[in-house]
Structure formats: C-alpha cells, structure tokens
Amino acid sequence: MHGRKRAKPTAEVEKLRKEREASKIKEYNGIVAACFEKKTKCEYDKEAFILTTKILSQNPDFYTIWNFRRSVLLNEISGDCSEEEKQQKFSSELLFLQEVFRLNPKSYWIFNHRRWCLDNMPNPDWKNELDLVCKMLDMDARNFHGWGYRRYVISKLSCIDSYAVNICKTEFDFTTTKINQNFSNYSAWHQRSKLLPKLMEDKELDDQRKKNLIDQEFELVKSAFYTDPDDQSAWLYHWWLIGREIRHISVLGAYYDTQNFQIVLAFDDEVGMLTPFQVTCKDDTSQFNIVEGHWRSVSGDSDLDRMYGFVWIFTPNMKSTFTELVVTVKPEWIVPSHSGVKLVRNIQMCCHVGQLPQQSQDKLIQMSPQIVTENMKIDPSSLCSREDILPVTIQERINRLQSEIITVKELLEIEPESKWSLQTLSILLRELKYISGLNTEEAMNNDQEVITICDQLINIDKLRTKRFEDLRSKAIFETAINNLIQTSPNAPQEITFRDNKLLTSEKTQLSTFTLTSKNLTLIPTPSILLYIRILDLSHNKLTSIIFLSNLIHLQEVDICNNCISCINGVNKLRFLRVLNVQSNLIESWEAAKNGFVKWQGGECRVNLSGNPFIDKNFEETKWKIEMNEIAQNVNITIKP
C-alpha cells in the first residue's frame, strides 16, 4: 500500500453503504417477526432457538426474546436429556452470554439470563464466574450490575466450604483495591458496608482487633474525604460507619377526660395503629377488665389522616367513670413513621383522671416536661445502631462522635464552605445530643451549632435549602422546648424517671408557648405542645397549620406572617377562641373557608387579613355570610 494515495469515498459508495444498512434492518425485522410467530404458536424448536440467538446477538436488551429463549431451552432439557447434555447446553449458553455482554455490559437481561442458567445447570462453575466478574469490574469498576452480580456469585461461593473461610476477607480486600484505584465508587463502598459486619462475626478476632479494624475504616474514609470533600460516596460511607441511633418512641403521657369520657394518649412521634391499644380498668373487685371502645388520632381533617398521628383519643363504648385506667401499647401494634425510630418495649400507661384544664386547674391533667425531655433521649442501656459491626459502650460512642467532630471541624477550617463536611458535622452533633440528653448544656450548645451550620448550608447548597430549613427548625424547636422547661418556675430540680411512667409529684403547669421570628418551617413534634393553650408562632416560615389538630387544648393561636396557604386542622379545636392567620399566603377564599367545615368549637375570632385572596376579589359580605352558614360562631376579620 505504500506510496499510494487514498481518495474519499464517492457519493455512489455512500449510497451503496446506505442500501446495505437498509437491507440489514429489513433482515432484522424479518427475524423478529419470524420469532414472534414461533412464540405465538408455542413452537419451542431448534429453529426458534437460532432465531433468538440472531436477535439477541444484535439486540441483547430485547427481554421478550430472552423469555422465549428460556422457554425453548426448558423444552430442550425436558424429557430424556442427560446431565452431561444439560451441562453442555448451559455451558454454551454461558459462552453466548459472554459474547453479547460485550454489546452492552449494563444490560439487566443478560445478567438475569446468566443467573437463570447457573441456577438451572447441573454443575455451575462459580469460581469461573468470579474470574469473569473480576474482569468486568476491571473494565468498569463502577458498573453496579457487575457488583450486584459479584454479590450473587460470592453468596454461592460462600456455600462451598473451601471458599467460605476466607471469602469475606478476600472480598473486603478486593473492595480496598477498587477503592484505592478510585474511591468515587458507591458500589465498592456499599460492598464494604455489607462485608464489614460479616468480618466482625469472625470468632478468631478479639475485641481489640475488631476495634482496630473499625479504626482503620474510619482512617480510610477520612483519607477519602480529606482528599476530595466534594465526593459524596465517601461521606455516605462515613455516615454509615457512624450510624444513627434508633430513637425510641415513647408515650409522653395519658389522661382520662372525665367530662368528655375520653382517654388522650400522646406519643413523641407519629405512629400508625395496626392493632388497637388495649384499655383496662379496675372494677370493684380489683380485677382489671378490658374497656371496649375505639381509637382515632386527632391528626388532620380526613379519616385517612386519622390512621396515624401523635395524639390518640379513645372513646369507650360505655360512658362511665373509670378508676385506674391503664393503656397498653405493644411494639407490634404500631407502625413507626420511619426506620429511624421504633417502640422497643411494651408500654403500660396509667391514665390520670380529671377534668379539662381550662375549666379547673386540675393538677392531674398535665404532661410532664421532664418526660418530654427524657423521652427525646436515647436510651443509654440499648445503643443499637452499630451493633452489627461492633457493640460499643455509651462512652465509646461519645468518644467516637467527639473525635469525628474534631476531624470534620479540622477539615472545615481549611474548607469552610464544604457542604458535605457541614452536613456531617450537623449529624454528628445531633447524634451526640441524643446520647447526652436534650436538657444538658452540651446539647443546648450542639443545637446552637446545628442552627449556625444550617444557616450556612442554606446559603451554600441552594438546591437543598428546604431540607436545611427543616433541620434548623427542628433544632430551634428543641432548643425552645428545652428553654421552656429550664425556665419553668415549677421545674423540679431532680428527675426520677422509670419505665416511661409519669411522675405523680412536682408537675409543671405550662400553658403558653411563644416562638416567633425564627424562620421556622415546621413543628417537628407538636404533641410536646399538647398542654399549650396560648400559642404564638408568628413571623416564621410555616407552610401548614395542620399540626394544630394535635393541640386540642388550644385557645389562642397567633400564626400571622407565615407562609400558610390554607386553613386546616382547626375544626375540632373546641376551645379555640382566637386564630390569627393574618398576612399568610392563602390564595383563595375556599382555602380559608373549608378549614371551618364541621366546626366543633364555640365563639372564635379569625383574622384573615392581608392574605392574597383578599386582594384578588374582595367580597367581604358574601364571605361573611358563607362563613356564617358553615360555622356560625366564627367571626372573621378580612381587611386587604
């Protein structure tokens, strides 16, 4: 060829090429049609098999064809097919899969078919599969199909004695290699998180060596996020290593309202009810009898809303005065709102019997703030989040969190705007707080730090502003509750707390809660405010007032200058006398009006002034008439 110059292909040549391509397409469509015909006629013969081969070697993502191919294969191996023949058949199938794998290394169907073959063949060679998956991951270390398949192969290999012994260790080392090559690899870190707990099961490892192993993990992941603080794969693994303590759901308190014949039960988290909680009472012969009745939560407006909630009300079928009412809740009877919380043991709560608070200053009908704070704490006797890798004492946990806080703060000194560092710091601080207890000074400081961090993050990470606003609101709310308790004149100096039982002495009467101008976006635990009668949350950024439905003793609510778009959650608040929703974001009269449908309260003044709907179409008279029709006791103030 030397010395000869080449020319560009002519138009004619181009035309020829296009024609060739067109004929290829036609041919392919023909094969597909033929294959489908076979499929419709249930003809599972050799010819059908060849057709599927032709299609799949061009288009391995055609899952219908894979399904048909399996039917054909099953048909072939049924009957008097010997084991060797079967083995042979599947082996050649595996070779075919290896070829089509090159066309698309990320095809679900190829992996699916491969697994099917191996699961069905007489003698699958798992070692060979491991070698294969190694090659795959050499080509693309972040192919999650490959990693998933690897886990599958490993699970099979670990059933073979000769491999089972060291497989965890070698797999763990494999992830180390991959992470060293490029630590921005979620799959590799994930694999590691699956292997570490298994490594810890090794009986030959003593506690010290286990601890060293965990320390090494922290060193490794620290090295990664110091190298690249913007790489989230390392941070997520770090979060996994730290773990989050599962917080215990607890009952804040229960009382029996003798006027309305209702039991009120408050949880510190939203729960769903699977099995009705049991209510028993003591009869004349000191025997406990089950009280029949029904439960509903006070959440929201609809029946669906009342399937879950913070505050639950029990209405007995028979209205009578009970003595020594006891409510029992078992863990299996409830559904927690998310996986980070759970009810760990049976709760037996004695209800306090008395009249409603606004009519008498009955001491019995109260929530104990101490219980509120105690319940927000982690139960020190059962740290559970990291038991899978290494059981730790509470002190070890605190030490770990503190040392990690130092590490992240050092990083923040160099990278003050690193959003992942800031987020991690907030997690660490909150974890530490839950361990040391809400009402310690340290916890208060931690909350302050979290608030500062959130303020930074809101500015830095504009795409996640809402998340950080919510986190910030939680910290602010918890601080406020804490302050309320600390400053309460009746707060007892010493707290004795046992088995979630309410204290019978030294109770605090708190009835007003004010938290204004804090940019709050949510009220995380409204049930804590159950005993509040006067609530001022004005000048915040709340978007909904649905949580008010939990606060059944509310008399006055000021929630002006927020971002509320409709009124809801208030129609069952029987004692509500004042509701100020001035200057919010209610866009239509209906959004305001509908909140008072089925109004159960008495005289109530509602200020709707300064909401957008008024500017649009000011019809004061019409609205007042309409309101009078649905809730005649409600007097609305509407000024532009």
Next chain:
Amino acid sequence: MPQLLEVTEYDVIILGTGYIESILAGALARIGKSVLHLDANNFYGGNWSSLNFRELLEWTRSIKGFVEFSVNKSNQERQERQERIEGKKALMTNFTKVRQQAYSTIEYEIYPIPKQVDDIPLVENDDSETVPKVESQETLQYDQDDNIVDSAITQPDYDALARFLLTSEEYEQNDTIANVITEQFKSKILVRTRENEEAIAIESSRLAQLLQMHKNSENISEETLRHVSTSLSNFERIETLAVLLKESKRYCLDLAPKLVPCRGELIELLINSGVAKYLEFKAMDKTYIYSVDAFDKVPCSKEDVFTNQSISLVEKRKLMRFLTFALDYTNFPDTYKGYEEKLFVTLLTEKFKIDGKLLMAVLYAIALIRNDANDVNTIQGLEKTQRYLRSLGRYGNTAFLVGLYGCGSEIAQGFCRICAVYGGIYMLDHSVKHLLIDESSNKFTGLVDVNDQQISSTFLVSSIDYLPPIFFKGNECWETTSRAIVIIDKFIHEESGDASLTIYPPETVKNKYPITVLQLSAGTQTCPEDRYVLYLSTKANGQNAKEDLINALDKLVNFTINKDKGIPNPLFALFYRQKKRTISSEVPENIILAGDPDSSLDFEEATIQAKQFFEKMCPGEEFLPAGPDPDEEEFIV
C-alpha cells in the same frame, strides 16, 4: 558499486533522523512534498536515538575517540573548508566532529556482576598460568569461593606489568600494546565465547589507549600505575562486559530519554496523524521524591493522595486544594491575584500553606521544575503544574507514557514511516560531503553526498550535526545536561512498576539543580529480564557529568560489592554531558536547523518547534492531518 539516486531534485532534503527532522519529514511528505531523508548513522534517531548495548559502546568510543585525535586534525580541516563546485560555494561538512561537540565528559564504568554460588568461573583456577612478559614469574592466586583475585599476593605482579608497559620502549604502537594486554587477558580467561573475545578486545583497546596517552607524559603517577595495574587484573570487568554484549540486542538505551505527557502536543499529534498506531506505550507507574535518606511516593493524582500514607490528613487537603485550583487556575484569578510576579514558592507557602516535603514534591515532582525554583514565578509554576495535572487520568493514574523499545528512535521512526508511506526516500548510513550555497542569493541549493552525487532541493532540514563547521563560532554558551545511563540488577523501589521516576530536589545530594532518575524495566522492552535501566539527568553544574550525578546514584545503587543484598548492584554506568546547541551565525534562510534534545523530560518544546518550522516552510498547510480512514481502505484509487 555505490547506489546512486535516480531522482536528484527534491522539494526538501532532510539530514538526520532525529525527532524534529523526522516529524518534518512526515509532515512534508504528507502534504505532497518530495522528500529525501538521509542519515550518516546506520540507525534512526540521531542524537535522540535509542541504541542497543553494543551500539552504545560503539557510540561512546566514536565520540570519545574523536576527542583524543581531534587536536591533530584541526589544521587539516581548516584547509578543507574552502571549495567551489559548479560556481557554488561548497561547504564541507564534518559530521563526526560536529556531533562530538554536543557531548563532553564522557566516561563509563563496568562493575562486577554479584556472584551466584553455582556460577561457572570465567577465570581458570590453575596456578601454573603466569603473567607473560614479566620477569617475576610468581603465580596468581584466585579465591576458590568467589573468583575474586587475591590482590594481596598478586597485585605486585600486575603493578610490575603495568610499569613495564608504561615505560618499555618496545611497545610504542597502540596495536602492539593492545596485543600484549589481549594475550594477558586470554591467558586467564579460558571460556572462549564470541562475547568474551569481543569484551577482551574492547577492554584491551581501551587500556592500550590509556597507556598510550600516559606514555607521552614525563612522570607516571602512582595513580595511573594503580589504575592500569588493577585494570589488567580486572577479569570481572571483562566478565560483565561479555554478559552485557551477549544481551546487547535486548537493550534500547536512549541517549536523550524522554517521556510522553498523556495530554500535550506530542500525544495529540500522534493520535491525529495516526502515527500512534505504529507505537506502543506503557504508563509510567509512580514518582518518588528523595529527602534525607528516604524515598517517598509522590502523591500526584487524587488516587495517590488518597492512598498515600506518609502525609497527614490536613496535608492531603492542602495539596488537593492546590491541585484542584491549579488544574483550572485561569478560572480563579482572584486566588493568585497579587502573586503573579512573585515566586511560585511564595504562592504555595503563603496562600496554600504548603511546606516541607510536600512543597518539594509540588515544585520538583509535579510542576517538574528542572532548574532553580527561585527563577520560577507564580504564572510559570501554575502553567507547569497545570500541564502535569491535565495529563492525569487520561490513560489511567499517570501523567506520562513511556515508549516501548525506547523512546526517541521509535517515535522518530513512526513519523519517518508516514514520510515513506507518502513517497519519501530513505537512506541511512549515508553521509554528506558538501552543502552547496549560491553566493549571490545566499541560499542553499543542494548538496554533494558520499557518492559525489549532486542532489538539489528547495529546502534543507538539517540536524546541527551536518552543519559545516564554518558556521560555528566556538565557545558558545549551550544548555548543557549531565546525563547517565546505568544498568542495574534490581528495582530501585519496591512495587515501582515497569517505569518510575525518582526526583532529588536541589541540595538533597549536594546538587544545585534537581536530579531526575527514570527507571525502566523489562516490561518496557528496553532491557532484558532482571535488568533495569536508570536514566539520570540534571542541569550541568560541576566539573563533569559524573560529579553532578554520582551522589544521587549512590543513594540508589550499591557501589561496594555485596554490601547489601537488597540494594541494586550496578553493571554498567555511562556518564556524559549533552548540549543543546544554538547557532549564532547567519545560516541561509532555506536551511532549517533542527535542534538537539533539550533538558526537559518531554518532547513538548521540540514538537512545538517542529510545528513552527513546518508552518514557516509551508504556510497555510495542514500539519500532519489524519490519514484516510482505515475502514475505507477498499477504496484505494
């Protein structure tokens, strides 16, 4: 019968197959120019060449040899310069002498191969053999265990022989002295392989030359005597030489070893032009930096920083912070505002708080500063750093590629191949007698080759080696690099891979300028299995190349026999200084002078230069465009 050229008119004649000449050859032929490409050497690459061991020795001797005889010939040359051919001024070339100017302080050393227990002794253990031509007939003793001459007993005999050879009137001629020495060696070395004979010949002639030089001097110093006498008894030296000669063809030793940055002028040129398909590369594995008797891996890439255990977390962050910035520094002018004219070091220490070992690593292993960091300002430093960082991640976790089978010749040949594909004519081992210059226009018109054939062309592209000596003014200040090629028997760093770079920052081994050591192993196809090649280089500073480099080498290689089993032993070390010559006198404008290799670690400047020459010669033409799509080969017209 010499082969004469059929065509004697070309668009361009190119003299020398060095890097720049070869790129131009390819580029010019590619756009349809007729090219005649000549080289006086019988190998490709010129001063950029990769040689096998025998060729390297040959090269050393030819360059050294001329030094010793050039003194006498200078008068003769002066006369030869003036000549006229067909009305043109004919300027005589002197390839050998001019090439010799590019090198100085050449010396090589051969070291004994560490003994394995079961090695067959090369030297016989018979007591009866005696040293010839010496009156004292005492026998030489050889230690049974390690075959090392027992010098306590026998050294006086060699001293006597040395003295005899140095003083005797009988042996005036070089050849006769060489013969005596050859006989002496042969009497002791009984295993007669071709390599042994060759090694004996080489060593005899070297010693003879040495003796000849000292014979002229009045007083023979004790030092000279000692040197000659130990050389006469140094059979191990011959043994090593024979081994190296035997494996000679498996070496590709670069005279100007260079790396190819994974992103840069050359790599793009290789890819775009299609020359890359003629070449094979390996990724350079690791970089090490020396400080206080220890070598640390240099964290260059993100992965290196992550896995490096010798730097603290905070240092990792500082380094990454700098590297991330430097990769894209032009987009963050605020970060280095006010530092532009300040030293790069100042930016690093003040702004990025990088100091200590890490600072050294950034300056010398990442920015790859080759001279004094106090001459590098922020902008220059950032440019250098960026160039390095951009090269990372393209072909794995490395900034450089290493050419298989050597670098210079291979790449040059790749471009020559393009030239040949597009009709260029090649003649190696073909020297040039005269360049013809038209006096009225002061333009190059053609040349007279070794066969006295006149060949004409519009342009001449020439390596400096072919430039008639008349253009040299002498005593010019040329960029000089001290280099060494060392063959050793082990890796210098564990797990260093097939190719590694080691850097000595200034003042770490009494060096004024940074020293780089490139280590290659058999995986790069440049040496046999179990051999490793070290290429040392630094900006020249002291008296000679050896002085500049020996301290660095001493940290890596064991010069004392069997001192430490873990440290590599040297087999061969060649030290030389290589100059990048510049010509200050006027050269006809249609002569393009392709420069010598520079002191840098890469081909970037040279590539840019080649491109500029091309643009000067063929304005508006495309520089090495891609060839036709191989898929369309069926449509060859």
